[in-house]
């Protein structure tokens with residue numbers, strides 16, 4: 001079989017592809033080149049064996065040299081294992097194959113690009129990510145890292161460039177791929193990328209472990225908040241020194257202390273002190289975030305579910321109707337029916353909560369109530385029109401009233417029969433007393449830590465106490481009705497993203513229930529010496545860095561800087577001295593960063609070769 005079929009394709013854009021070969025494994029048709037990384041080239045491909053849905057995939061080609069049969073076997077076994085892993089925060093690994101000396105990896109395509117590009121766009125626009133967004137992505141990333149670490153799979157090259165965005169879900173790319181290509185050779189790990197995300201233990205050759213991934217994730221967290229590298233410097237060595245000895249950088253003031261504390265933990269120099277992904281997921285602020293993300297996802301599902309109810313009431317479908325539907329319509333209907341089932345489940349849950357609350361009311365009536373402050377936000381002259389906000393942490397039955405109103409008129413002992421309180425996707429509903437609307441700011445401890453969500457906060461004033469009637473009330477026209485825009489958004493939710501979101505919710509539920517769930521151990525490969533594969537990849541890396549610098553500096557300037565820096569590093573010149581001398585050699589000494597990196601990588605390559613020999 002020829003290595004590649006020699007033919008050209010016309011991509012959608014109409015632009016003729018330059019690369020001659022366009023079909024891989026007689027299946028993946030190249031559509032466009034996405035970019036070139038340190039180890040390989042990345043293409044957008046169309047999977048010719050997939051007619052609908054996710055037919056666009058990504059092909060990464062990594063030159064690996066001539067692998068011996070043992071290495072080929074090892075790579076194939078690892079690839080099969082990686083293909084079995086499924087997590088919404090992990091870029092799906094579909095397939096891998098060898099075409100002569102090129103290792104090809106097929107993964108999921110993320111049309112929204114990588115996190116590094118997103119952060120750069122924000123930086124250029126002078127914008128920042130809101131903390132809620134940072135927290136949401138951090139939770140997703142931690143869930144993904146936790147999933148892989150539970151399976152004893154390390155990333156070894158976690159960085160913003162390796163995190164992809166797909167409809168606001170972050171996906172970690174290349175997880176386990178380093179293991180596929182580098183096994184557990186720690187020396188090769190130090191080769192995987194730029195120094196910015198390398199942990200102190202990796203830089204000091206004390207071995208890579210799961211905590212080293214957490215360090216890198218800490219660097220990503222810092223970048224999401226400040227849009228800058230956590231450890232930066234004008235030379236490779238100064239970055240390394242900052243990582244080894246510098247303080248943990250502080251987050252911009254607009255971010256909370258809690259987030260700052262999380263960052264500090266993740267960037268602890270000592271890996272033994274650094275929390276694991278499981279530890280981080282157990283932290284109360286992360287748990288709270290997980291809860292609210294879950295609610296956000298569920299509130300979308302809730303809209304679908306209401307819509308499903310409306311559809312089902314108005315359009316009773318027979319078998320022939322179904323047959324007339326397009327596949328898209330059938331899929332939509334299926335989703336709506338599933339949402340309806342979920343609605344029923346939630347209705348039962350709401351009823352249970354309602355009963356539980358009644359029972360508690362009963363108990364509390366016997367206990368005498370304690371007071372908490374209740375502010376009267378607006379008053380109507382009519383006795384039934386007051387709008388009251390509960391300010392403190394409270395549980396049902398601990399309400400009493402302060403303010404100008406006659407406290408006796410609102411004492412809970414009299415409210416009890418009229419208070420409607422239940423959870424709707426776990427969110428505390430507003431509480432109504434007759435026609436009085438109590439807007440709840442704090443969460444009742446009796447119902448757990450679910451966050452208050454404004455979406456669930458109707459401005460209407462009367463809700464029936466009976467949950468069934470209340471549900472009918474929610475379904476009335478005009479109450480959060482589904483607009484065309486909602487429909488569009490929901491459609492997006494039901495076409496592709498929903499499975500990721502559903503999976504995310506279910507992982508969160510598992511973690512919240514039992515974060516330490518163990519999974520069968522795949523076992524870590526025992527440390528081994530460098531292989532041909534390690535050396536080939538390191539050579540590719542060195543070659544690419546060299547090409548990149550030569551493009552930037554020009555061949556002559558590169559030679560001058562390279563010669564000087566090599567000598568300076570051997571003689572251990574001070575950073576200040578190096579910087580000053582570089583200033584005399586080139587216009588922009590900061591352009592020499594990569595030369596330093598090249599020297600470092602050449603040094604590692606040399607050691608790999610010695611280890612391999």
Ligand SMILES: Nc1ncnc2c1ncn2[C@@H]1O[C@H](COP(=O)(O)OP(=O)(O)OP(=O)(O)O)[C@@H](O)[C@H]1O
Pocket residue numbers: 034035036037038039040041042058060091107108109110111113114161162164173192193
């Ligand atoms: N699954 C994917 N979906 C969308 N774009 C991708 C995907 N994988 C890679 N890319 C894009 O392809 C380009 C090259 O990616 P690649 O991972 O090879 O290199 P890198 O991350 O830039 O560098 P390195 O090899 O050092 O990790 C990047 O612009 C990246 O955003």
